[in-house]
Amino acid sequence: MDEYMQAAIDEARLGLEEGGVPIGSVLVHRGRIIGRGHNQRQQRGSVVLHGEMDALENAGRQPAQIYRESVLYTTLSPCPMCSGAIVLYGIPRVVIGENRTFMGAEAYLRAQGVELNVLDSDVCHELMASFIERYPEVWREDIGE
Amino acid sequence: MDEYMQAAIDEARLGLEEGGVPIGSVLVHRGRIIGRGHNQRQQRGSVVLHGEMDALENAGRQPAQIYRESVLYTTLSPCPMCSGAIVLYGIPRVVIGENRTFMGAEAYLRAQGVELNVLDSDVCHELMASFIERYPEVWREDIGE
Numbered sequence: 001m002d003e004y005m006q007a008a009i010d011e012a013r014l015g016l017e018e019g020g021v022p023i024g025s026v027l028v029h030r031g032r033i034i035g036r037g038h039n040q041r042q043q044r045g046s047v048v049l050h051g052e053m054d055a056l057e058n059a060g061r062q063p064a065q066i067y068r069e070s071v072l073y074t075t076l077s078p079c080p081m082c083s084g085a086i087v088l089y090g091i092p093r094v095v096i097g098e099n100r101t102f103m104g105a106e107a108y109l110r111a112q113g114v115e116l117n118v119l120d121s122d123v124c125h126e127l128m129a130s131f132i133e134r135y136p137e138v139w140r141e142d143i144g145e
Numbered sequence: 146m147d148e149y150m151q152a153a154i155d156e157a158r159l160g161l162e163e164g165g166v167p168i169g170s171v172l173v174h175r176g177r178i179i180g181r182g183h184n185q186r187q188q189r190g191s192v193v194l195h196g197e198m199d200a201l202e203n204a205g206r207q208p209a210q211i212y213r214e215s216v217l218y219t220t221l222s223p224c225p226m227c228s229g230a231i232v233l234y235g236i237p238r239v240v241i242g243e244n245r246t247f248m249g250a251e252a253y254l255r256a257q258g259v260e261l262n263v264l265d266s267d268v269c270h271e272l273m274a275s276f277i278e279r280y281p282e283v284w285r286e287d288i289g290e
Contacts, residue, residue, distance in 0.1 A: 045206055048198045048230065057193050061186065064290055084229025084250070085193065089289040105229070108253075144234040145209055 004028050004073040005095060005119060011038040011051065012075045012127050018043050021135075021142055022127040023051035025074040027059045027091075029066055035059025041142050050142070051075065052082035056089070067091050075124040077104035079143060087112045097124030101132065102143060149173050149218040150240060150264060156183040156196065157220045157272050163188050166287055167272040168196035170219040172204045172236075174211055180204025186287050195287070196220065197227035201234070212236050220269040222249035224288060232257045242269030246277065247288060 001009070004026055011024025015038035027035040037054025040046040049057065052074050067089040072078075077099035078086065086094060086109060093115040099106065106116055132139045146154070149171055156169025160183035172180040182199025185191040194202065197219050212234040217223075222244035223231065231239060231254060238260040244251065251261055277284045 041206065046202060047204070047206055047234075048193055048202050053193045057191060059192070061190055061192055061286065064286070067289065080229035080232040081226065082229070084225035084227070087225040087229075089192075141206065141209070144212065 001121070001123070004033065004071070005075075005097060005121070007033055007036065008051075008073045008075050008097065009121075009123060009127070011036050011055075012124070015039050015043070015051070016127065016131065021138060022131050023074070023076045025051040025055040025072060027055045027070055027072055029070045034062070034066070034070070039142065042138065048081070050079060050082050052078055053085060056085060064090065071095060073097075075121075076128060077102055077106055077118070078109070080105045080108070083109050086114060093117070095119065097121045098128075100125050101128040146266070146268070149178065149216070150220075150242060150266070152178055152181065153196075153218040153220050153242065154266075154268060154272070156181050156200075157269070160184050160188070160196070161272065161276065166283060167276050168219070168221045170196040170200040170217060172200045172215055172217055174215045179207070179211070179215070184287065187283065193226070195224060195227050197223055198230060201230060209235065216240060218242075220266075221273060222247055222251055222263070223254070225250045225253070228254050231259060238262070240264065242266045243273075245270050246273040 012022040016022040020042040021039040024038040035055040035058040040049035075097035083105035157167040161167040165187040166184040169183040180200040180203040185194035220242035228250035
């Protein structure tokens with residue numbers, strides 16, 4: 001596992017320990033992690049802070065050029081909201097832990113020219129599968145179902 | 146001006162008074178405003194709380210059915226991030242103050258089956274035009290440019 005996806009998984013595990021949806025993300029600029037985050041639905045009652053959004057928010061205000069030189073690592077395929085944020089800020093590449101649990105807006109991202117690398121990680125999948133089994137209603141809420 | 150777009154404009158003006166980007170939104174469920182918000186880039190250093198996102202966040206966690214019976218009113222055409230949030234939560238209709246200043250992801254929203262009503266409001270346009278003239282770099286940052 002590369003160190004950035006490992007950092008995203010660490011964020012997901014941190015979320016799980018807090019009683020939250022175990023999805024984590026990191027924003028990496030030229031090899032340096034500039035933002036880390038995880039889903040905040042349970043912890044902060046947030047409907048916008050998915051893992052990817054929380055990592056972007058924690059990276060703070062950045063010039064456009066920084067986003068365009070960055071890679072977003074996330075344990076789960078990005079939903080339409082997070083995909084829209086990726087497009088808004090022009091992040092050129094996303095590394096995705098897995099998309100078996102949930103297929104996000106990958107077709108939309110690719111159509112917008114975003115490069116996607118799907119790792120199909122068993123670790124990422126297991127984190128989500130066990131959470132969904134225990135808290136199916138929280139998960140459904142998180143994806144608007 | 147209908148009362149909901151007026152409430153969104155009031156939010157935009159509140160943001161302007163705080164020194165922020167003057168974009169406001171309200172989420173309306175069956176005629177009742179359940180969330181109000183405005184862009185928080187300057188005020189809270191937020192890169193995810195556009196007006197629409199702030200209104201969704203302030204509405205709090207809602208069952209999927211509530212979103213599906215709601216209308217989002219926003220003073221400016223929604224960017225890709227906010228449009229993705231609208232699609233994620235299945236909000237069926239968006240009333241847009243204007244899209245002359247900025248054309249958001251309206252084609253994407255329509256393709257996803259979201260009904261859009263663009264009011265082409267001079268009040269909304271003037272709020273943005275005067276802000277952009279004074280703070281062009283803040284505005285460019287807000288749309289990832």
